């Protein structure tokens with residue numbers, strides 16, 4: 001399915017998974033607003049994207065997802081520039097067990113802030129045309145990563161928040177689908193930071209290495225493809241897509257009703 005005429009916002013778009021998602025959405029025809037705090041990486045990516053896709057289909061906005069003011073201004077600018085918003089990927093995340101309050105602030109509060117701001121533009125109840133929101137959690141949102149308890153907590157919270165928002169959206173008639181991306185290990189800057197950023201749990205690095213060996217390293221292309229599937233398949237709402245090197249599947253959660 002082509003994304004021609006669709007407009008996307010991706011947070012943490014300059015590097016790693018966010019960059020891969022951005023490039024795939026552009027390949028499929030969407031216009032993309034790239035939100036990131038890393039101005040240097042964003043500007044060098046923008047040079048590449050301008051050459052490949054022209055200047056009209058991309059917009060870089062320097063935006064820290066920890067800031068309500070910056071995120072509101074960035075979404076407003078994206079909506080004005082492209083004429084509305086159809087797809088939002090709340091992807092920005094950090095892993096640091098030392099500065100764990102910041103990990104909660106970016107990974108959880110940033111996703112909540114991004115989702116609520118997105119709804120102001122996308123909900124059919126507030127004049128939007130509906131659409132889809134993909135929140136990046138992790139395999140660590142489904143099971144424990146022992147060297148990173150706070151990171152694990154934020155990712156479990158993203159899964160729970162996104163599933164609840166999907167149900168809330170259906171019950172309220174927002175016309176917006178919500179799905180969670182749960183990648184296994186991906187070779188990015190965040191992945192490389194594990195030893196320096198595990199804080200008081202740095203002695204558990206070997207246990208992480210065992211998990212890496214067990215789950216393998218998943219390709220960025222497979223992660224981005226999972227996002228595209230959840231964006232384009234209109235039957236997907238409230239799903240969590242597990243994408244590791246060995247397993248690619250929608251998660252089955254226990255039902256208590």
Ligand SMILES: NC(=O)C1=CN([C@@H]2O[C@H](COP(=O)(O)OP(=O)(O)OC[C@H]3O[C@@H](n4cnc5c(N)ncnc54)[C@H](O)[C@@H]3O)[C@@H](O)[C@H]2O)C=CC1
Nearest residue numbers: 012015016017037038064065092093138185186188189190
């Ligand atoms: N690399 C991995 O193994 C996995 C990563 N993830 C998640 O995927 C997402 C992306 O991670 P990676 O691409 O690996 O990381 P990365 O470190 O390569 O890229 C993260 C991007 O987010 C940006 N960013 C960080 N804080 C920000 C903030 N406050 N506001 C706006 N932008 C900000 C960075 O500047 C960077 O461009 C994160 O949510 C991460 O938790 C999930 C599973 C596995």
Ligand SMILES: CCCCCC(=O)CC/C=C/C=C/C=C/[C@@H](O)[C@@H](O)CCCC(=O)O
Nearest residue numbers: 138139140142143144145183184185191194
């Ligand atoms: C090494 C850097 C970390 C990179 C950041 C990540 O988000 C990587 C994600 C990897 C997390 C692994 C978590 C392991 C979970 C297991 O405990 C297992 O219980 C998960 C099982 C999930 C399932 O089968 O449903």
